[in-house]
Structure formats: C-alpha cells, structure tokens
Amino acid sequence: MFKNVSATFSIQGEPIQVHAVSTGAVAVKTKFRESRKKGWRAQLDFLLDKTFTEWMPIWVWIIEHPEGIFIIDTGENTRVNSPEYFKSSGMFSNWINTTQFRFQVSRADEIDQQLIRLGIDKSIVHAVVLTHLHLDHVDGLYHFPETRIVVHRREWEKPYGNLPKLYPYWLQPDLITLDTSYKTFSQAQFLTKAKDLIAVHTPGHTYGHMSVLLKTDTCHILFAGDICYYEEQVTHQRFSGINVTYKGAESSYANIRALAQQEPLIFLPSHDANAGERLAGHAFLNFDRG
Template identity: 45%
Template sequence: MERREFIQQSGRLMAAGAIINHLATPALARTSPVTDSAAPHRNTIPDFSGALVYTTTVQKNGQSVRIHAISTGTVAVTRAFRRERGGDLLRKVNILIDSHFTEFMPVWVWVIEHPEGVIVVDTGENADVLNPDYFDQVGMLDRYINHKTIRFGITREQEIDRQLASLGIEPNRIRSVVMTHLHLDHTDGIRHFPKTEIVVARPEFLHPYNNLPELYPSWFKPRLVDYKTDSVDSFGKAVALTDAGDILLVATPGHTHHHSSVLFQADDAHYLFAGDTSYDQSQLLRGELAGVNANQKQTRQTYEVIQDYATRHPLVYLPSHDADAANRLVNRHVLLQPGISS
C-alpha cells in the first residue's frame, strides 16, 4: 500500500472520530557507556533512556576495526505497529486505533571505524521531535499519524553528533553516512552531517514509503547508488561501499519497498546492520511481521534471504530497535550456525 492510500485511510478514520489520547514521554535518566571490558550479560536489557554506547573490536585482514552501537534515544509505537493485527488492509487501521503502546525501544546508530574511513549507518533521532509543533510542517494527516502512533524519548546529549564527539570521532574522519531507509527516526540526525557524503539506494530515494521530506535539511542531496545483481551470497542485489568490498549495501525490502541493510564481512563474523527489517531478532526467527511494513510478501522473502545467508556465514543480526542487539554485537552471537538450515 502506498503512502497516499495510507493517508486517505487515516483521514477517513479521523473523520469517523477515532482519536487516541497521546500520552506524555516519561522523564529521561542517564546511564554510563558500556564497552568490551564491561559488557553486560547478553540477556540483560539495559536502560536506553540515557546516553549509551557499546563498543567491540573485530579483525579484518589482520587489522583491528572498532564497531560502536550508539543509542540515540528511544521510541515506542502502538502494538499493532510493531506486530501485525488483521489482514493487509485491516492492519493499517489497527495501527491507528490501537490504544496500547510497546515498551520504549532503542534507536541504534551503528558506527564502523573502517581503515578506509568511518562509516555511520543511519543517523537516529533529534531532541526537537519532542516539541509539540515539530510535525506542523508535514501536514494535518501526517501530523495526526505520528502523534497518535509513535512516542520518542531523547535529549540533546543523545544526538549522534554529541555521541560521536564523546568517542573522539571528528567529522573529517567520516567517509560516509549510509541510510537503510528514509523514516524519520533514521533520518532526523542528518542535520549533523552537512559536509559528509550521505548514501541512499537510488530506488529508496526516488520511491520512498511514508517518509517525511519536509523534515529533511534543505541541503540534503544524497549520493544515490545502484545495486548490482548477484554480487553477494543470498542477497540478490548489493553494492560495495568500500574499495576493499568488505562493506556492502544489500537489498532487504519489505519495511519499505526499497529498504536496505549494511553488511560488514569481518574475519570472525559478518555483521548485518539491518535497519527495520524486523524489530528484533526473535521476530525474524518466528516469521512474525510488523503491522507497519510496506509489503508483507517482500518482508517474508527478506527473512528467508537473511536466514539463508546465516546458514552460509556466521552472521550477527543487528536491527535498529532490538534491545538485545548491542549485546549480540559485543558477544558475537550469531543468528544461526553456518551449515545448519533454519
């Protein structure tokens, strides 16, 4: 279903008087960064309401590469948003009439300190999203949808520029910012990268789904990249992002029609920075679908592709809102054992 259809449904729903009370975002607490030496048990769900960084070091061709998971605030959505309720048409309506929200989930930004330069995957949220008038410029229906289905928790200190600075990563070290897709909790930090190359898959940029371009910086003109077919196992489409060819943008459609993920093929394991392919790893393994997805058939196919790749290579699966993703990153817990079919 395209965005126009979704908005038309929302308009009819609003005209019928389906209004949900929008509850206030809870106060934010602050936590300390976590690194390799102080990593919590993998089953521990940390408090994502403060600044939180997980760091691990992997090897690539004998060189050390640091990977950071940076929590840029939190997001909660209606339960029907995260988990499908009803058929293909009804699931969209249920997102808007659902009065129950999920727990607050992290909004991860991933940073790879690659020898060719730092690569940032997505940009997270910004604290202005908490302002009551933030969505005024996007139009009445889009404003209604976002106020009624999504809640954020973020402070200025949690935004990606401040957190990169705390890690000692200067803007001139950043090779590129790579976008998995163009939803606001992934694009609202773009404002902090005015002089950095921003990479988006061409079809995602030209044919987005439920994006809010009114919130983009006026200077936002990303470098559009085209996939090559059959260039990496399992994934039908991919394009190399490094000269070494060890970091790739791979097609993982479903959440949006042209959603991408970033694949880093390190020596010890491969790491898939998976955007919103699923909300957490268990959702992928159970074959459970999010209600908000653009195309459920594409999502199922993407699930199969990811699991097929995980049978061929040790794969650490890292969605953007998975509370346990950073623990899996630090502890190198793979999705499946290679050679064993799911």
C-alpha cells in the same frame, strides 16, 4: 536509557571497532511492531490499538573501517519532542506522528554528541549510509552537511512514510543502485574498495529499504534497519504491522535466514534492545534455538 556498546572485530588481521550508540528511545503501538494481519487490516489494527510497546532504542552504528569511518543511519534529534515538529508535514502526517509514536530524545543522545564522546571528529567521517528515509533514521542528518550521504536510488525515488519537509535543505544524497549480488542477496552494492561493506536490498518496511553487511574475519554483521524490530521476528517468521510489501519482507527474511545458514551472522535491527549486547558478545543469529 540504552547502554552504548563498542566491540572489536578484525578485518584481514587488522582490529576494527564497531560502535552501537542509541540516539534516544521510541515506543510504537504493539500491533505496529508485530501483527498477524497484512496490508490495510494491519494498519487499521495498530491505529485502533491503545497499547504502546516498551521504550526501544534508536541505534546508530559506527564502523571504524580501514577505509574510513562509516555511519549507518543518523538517529533522532531533540526537536522530535516538540508537538510543533510535524506541523509542516500536513494534518495527516502530524496526526500519525503525534499519536502513533512516542519519543524520548535528549540533546546528549544526538549523534554529534555521541561522536564527540567517542573521540571521533565528524569532519573525517567517510560516509553516512541510510537504510531508509524514515524520520528516526534521518533526523540526525543535520549534523552532516559536509558528509557524503548514501541512499538507495529506489528508496529515494519511491519512498514510503517519509517526511521530506523535515530533511535538511541541503540534502542531495549520493544515490546508489544495487546492481550486483552478494551471497544470498541478488541486489547488492559494495561500499568499500575491499568489498567487505555491502549494501543489500531488504524490502518490506519500505520498497527500497536496504541493510548493510560488514564482512569481518570471523563473521558477518548485518545492520538490518527496520526489516523487523527484534531478532525473534526473523527466526520465528513474525512480521511487523507496517510492511509496504509483504512479498518483499518474506524474501528479505528468507535471504537473511539463508545467509545465517552459510555464515556466522550478527543480526542488528535498529530498534532491538538486545542488539548492543549481541554485538558486544559476538552472538550469532541461530534459527535452531527454536
């Protein structure tokens, strides 16, 4: 449904590939994606909302970095299509997940199949980095039992809206702290020796939500996770209906805006239908477009 994209950038003169692959599609309540209300009012609003958004992608990002292959999030798996899938998570979670979201995932969409098509052997993947612990970001984890899984310690210790019963039984992530700073982000951590792949704290959607920045020779790329659902939300200061901390979301938007004013920045939310195109076209976040 969504076209995969492979784009070439360079790091210290060396060409590198960045791939966007969609592991299926998701639709949410329109007021879940965006709301003028906050907190419980916003939650009540989307629960009562009868309209769903159009299908949105579930992007996974693959970076063929000189230090190894990094995968940002793992996308969905086909089991999500089954109404039985959420039963183990209890009545409330089962109700939320079967009434508030719609999924369309085929076996060919899953990350392991996508890697095969790209000719990438998953055994050589250097690390899987999770922006947060929501279902549609962790459901592909079961393909990576041997891989280092990187999670923000804060997200692991204070998750929000996660379904741990659906985690692979072997999951023991490498928990990182964001105890350095990078450009406009006061909480960050370097993921490569070259300090060009950086986890940055972008709270809002969850307390410990993080995004991943890649510094290339010509621009920065922000693999944004679910800080918002499409680019205009951050340029027009419009928030989703499901922020656990609005202060956090506002500070994340402000940090992204400040970075985009310093550096050419490609902004890639996990469910943005136009993100693949912007990656391929090297299209930068522009706050002046109005």
